[in-house]
Amino acid sequence: MKRLAFICTLVALASPALHAQSSREQLPSQSAYNIQQNQMRQQQNSDFNFQRNDRQVWINSMSNLTKLRGKLAEAWQTRGMSPQEAQEVAAAYKPDLADNLHHASLRGKSDKEIDAMLQSAVAQKDYLLADKMLIDHELHQQRHGTSTLQGGVP
Secondary structure: OHHHHHHHHHHHHHHHHHHHHHHHHHHHHHHHHHHHHHHHHHHHHHHHHHHHHHHHHHHHHHHHHHHHHHHHHHHHHHOOOOHHHHHHHHHOOOHHHHOOOOOOOOOOOOHHHHHHHHHHHHHOOOHHHHHHHHHHHHHHHHHOOOOOOOOOOO
16 A cells, blocks of 8 residues: 555656657747747748839839830830821830840941831831830930930930
8 A cells, every 4th residue: 555655656746747748849849830930921021022012113114114115105206206296116115025026236337227227117116126125226326416306325
């Protein structure tokens, strides 16, 4: 009987110690879960911020593109186009495509030769090429102080 009482006392004393130890083992797993949840929230916030920033950049670029096309239309009008036709040609300008577009060099060409190249591109309805050549020509003239446009690059 003494033995049974001793074992019962031992079990009674050991039970809280075992419970405390198992609670400590659960703490790191709960902590790891919280860390994982925080990392997921941070990633979601980061993704959201990138999306919001990308959207703002897109909005700004569309505003700039509208201004650029307006300047292009002005440049075409100074070259004798009607406002409607100038708007149509300028509306074809897409900067992402124009960057990869190559045309014959404008260096060393007279204004008459460049005008002929521009008129040829417009006649072929290759408005993107015409816009690209006009921009390159205006940039070249601006660098040399002979630009025909007021207020900046088309």
